[in-house]
Structures are given as structure tokens and as C-alpha cells.
Amino acid sequence: MAFLGWTILGLVIAAGAVTLVSWVRVKQHRLRWYEVTLLVVGTLILVFTIEVFTGSLAELEPRAAVMALVFMGLPGLIVLGAGLGSVYRSIKRRGLATTPAVPTEAGA
């Protein structure tokens, strides 16, 4: 992939990271170490998948490019999705815990 492509990819990843951190901060959630690990590892796998995919196409090996999407891209998406899902579930759980319980007639 050309210089410009990698730069744009870097900008997209950085923008995604900033967005996620901002959103997490707004939601008053502190990222756990395993969430950070999943997010970073998932992102790295996807970046590497893009490298192998574009490089294989440049090498005139289209089947290798597709196989890279399947055997590297899918696991990368799964790992990244697990990280994002964990963050989302944590925030959702905290939201439920801090929301005051609906008072019942007996407990008022």
C-alpha cells in the first residue's frame, strides 16, 4: 500500500482511538487492562491483515489476499469486537447500577 494509504489508515486508527477514549471518559468508565489488550491486539491484527491483503494483491497473488482476510481478518474482528463489547457491557452495567431503583409502594 502506498505511503498515503498508510498515513490515512494511521489517521483513521488514531481518530477511532480518540473517539473511543472520549466516549469512555464521558461515560465515566475506566478501561480495564484486558479491554485495552483486546482493543490493541485486535487493531494490530487488522492492520497486519490489511498489509498482507494489499501486499498479496501487489504480488499478484489474489487467493493469498482473500485467505488473509479470512484467516487473519476474521480473528482480528473477533478480538476487536470482544474488546469493544466488553467496554460497552461494562458501561451498560454501570449505568444500570447507578440508576436509582424504581420505588415500590412497600419500600417508599
Next chain:
Amino acid sequence: MSEKPRAETGSSEKSPTEAGSGVSRRDLLGGTAVLGAGALLAGAAGTVKGAVAAGGVTPVEARKNWYVRTVDRITTPYDLTRTKRFNEQMDSARRLGYAKYVGEEKAKEVRGRADQIRAKGIREEIPGWTLWDNALGSAGAAVKIAGADQWTPIAAKSPQERGFPPYDQPPEVAARHVKRAARAWGAVKVGITALRKEWTYDVGADGRKIAFEAVDQPYEDAEKRVIPEKVKNMIVIMMAQPLEGVHVHRTMIRGYAAGVAYGIGTWTRNALAEFIRSLGFVAIPCSNNTFVTIPHAIEAGMGELGRHNRMVCPDYGMNNRLFPIATDMPLAHDKPIDFGLINFCKTCMKCAESCPAKAISFEREPTWEVRGPWNNPGHKAWFEDAVACREYMMTENCGTCQSACPYTKNKGTAIHEIVKATAARTPVFNGMFARADDLFGYGQAKDAKEWWNLNLPPFGWERL
């Protein structure tokens, strides 16, 4: 129970309603810093990768690849007391030796079949054998370089002959000069080692004896070609074939791929020989007719011996053509290398499985036992049936093994280096790598018709 107002809890964090949806100054500066760093890193990575992908950055010495180790002795065990000087003309599976092994009738039949395949390809426009494929594959054969492979200077004059002091650089500097000159004149890789008489043919391809004598300059007559005893060093240069041509198995395009490497190799080795002679030394450039180049190349750290009993280079895999230049120039020698090939070949078997002649050994372990008189004993290898291989080479320009080898790869993606580097460190994943190579479709025959639509660089792959 009511909650205390958030302000009284001492929390410094604003509530979502107080924070609103705006971006604070701190967030903006932090975000910009991250974005900038990310863009910088990505751009830097892209620049490096772009530079590598542009070519010319592959190190001239194979041992300079970061995952390759230098060792004191080549990874193929050998015993020179068991090696005899070979009769290239009569004992190899090429030339007259082929007829000796299969009989005149069979040799004639094979040559006739080669002509029929080409004729049929032209008449029926079989992809890879059409009229234009045939023209491509045979284009270089008639091109001759004046003075090619002569053992005396073509036009070079020594410094002394020109009235200058002799070249007297230390061997390490001289080796660098030779390697850079070789690369400048087209060599993909260069290695330097000692000339071994055991790895010099006793009789060359033209039937003349090859002798070593205490003379100042090489000479030849009707009976023999003479190498001066003082010629103690061997330079080996390596050319790579156009990879897209290599992958079009068993066609005239595959023949072109070999032809262009041999053609450029002829030019490069003779240019290097003239360079050496201009420094005042003897230079004897050869093709496959004088020396057994492969063991010299392996000793010179250019690769290891693979399952097909030929050299595998870490950069270019089996896609290599080697050319020797013997010289008396004092040169520092290279050390052999180890990148885990022997262990990989024990497991992989891809070349053996893909060989249409079934000429490559399927044994797991290499052996000292040769397969036939076309093999020279004295090293532990997977000896091949060179006669069976030769038939497919002559009729169909076969080089399928070169395409199938997992080490024969382009330089478009880093995953190849990661795999090679891992195999260099541990054999644990070798089987998985070999099977993944199949799964990813590497080494499969490519469409000969489609080759004519590709936009390839000059010489098909490597830039001269």
C-alpha cells in the same frame, strides 16, 4: 434515600449534563497529539515499506538478512575425501550424459517430443506454447556477447600496463569493491569463498580436461583448459528469474524466465571479470561447464542445500541462477549461513509433491547414498533422479519445483519474512507453514494467457 448533590462528593469529574457534548481544550490537544503521532508513525512505516518495495534494498549478501545466522561450517555435512572431480560432459544428466543414461533412441525420442510439443502449441494456440510464447522463450538464445566467458582479458588492461601502481587494497576492502561492482553490473547477490578443486569438473562440458598448473595466466588448447594454481578464490554471483514467469509452469514463458536470468548472468559475470582484470588480476568467468557452483555458493553464505539438491536462498528461495568467477584477487571470504532450511525441508516436501517427474526425494532425512552416477558423492543430501528431471526440462521447460518452494516469494508483504524468520528460529511451525503455503495458493501454476496482460517492470521482476 436521596443522593448527595454530586458537587459535595468532592468528585472533580463533571456530570454528563455539565460536560455537554463539546470537546475540552485538553481533549483537543490530546487528540491532536495522538492523531499527529499516528499519522507520523504510519507515514514513516509507509515510507520505509515503500523504499523496500521499490527494490534495490535487498542486501547484496544473504547473511545480512536479519533472521539469518552466520555459522562456521555449512549446514550440509560433507566429506571431500569422498568427492571425485566430475566429468561434466559424460556423467551429468545434461548433454551427452543424458543419452548415456537413457540410450540414444530415448534421447532422440525426447528431443523429437520437445519439437512436437512446440509445434502443437503453435498450431492449436495452446496457452504458454503459442507462436508468441515460443518467440518469447527462444528470443535470447541467439544473442551472443562478444568475448563472453573467455578466460583472458577482452579489453581490460591492468594498472601496471597503464603505468599505474598495482591495486593493493586489503582483502576486506577488495571484497566490498567486488560485491558493489557485481551489484552495480546486475548481480542480485554475491558471495566469496575459496576455490575447491574437488568442486571443479575434471572434464568440462566441451569434453576438454580442466587442469591446474603453475602458470601465470589461464590458457587453453585442443586438449585442455588450464587454471593457474594461484587462482584460489571463487566469487559466485546470483541472478533471480522473473517470478511471474517462473510461476507459469512448464511453458515457453517459463523458458523465457530461465533464459533472461542466464542472459543477464552472462553479461554480469563477464563485466565483473573485466572489472577484476582492470585491477590487475586473473578472472575466469564460467557458466555450468567448469565448476560445481552450488557448493561454492553455499560455502559463500548465499544459501543452504535444499530438498532438490540445489541451493535455496533465503531471499529468493529456489528462484536463483548461480555463476562462478574464479580469481587470484586477494579477497575476504564470506561465512556460511543457517536459516533453518534443512529442518524445513524435512517437513515441507512441496517441491517433491509438485515435481511431475517425481525426481525429488520423499525421504524425510538426507542421506550420503547417491541415487545414480549423475550425482557426485561426498555430501549428505536428498539426491535427485536428475535423468527423470531432465526429460521434463527438455520437453516442457519444467521448473515447477522453483515455483512450489515456500521460500520462493516476492517482497510485497512482510508475512513472508515473518514466516522465514520463525522457521529460522524453531521448526515447530514448519508443517503448518508448508500447509498454509498450499492453502494460500502459493506455488500454483498461473495462467499463461494472463501473463501477456501483466504490467511488469523491466526484465520481468528485478530491475537491472
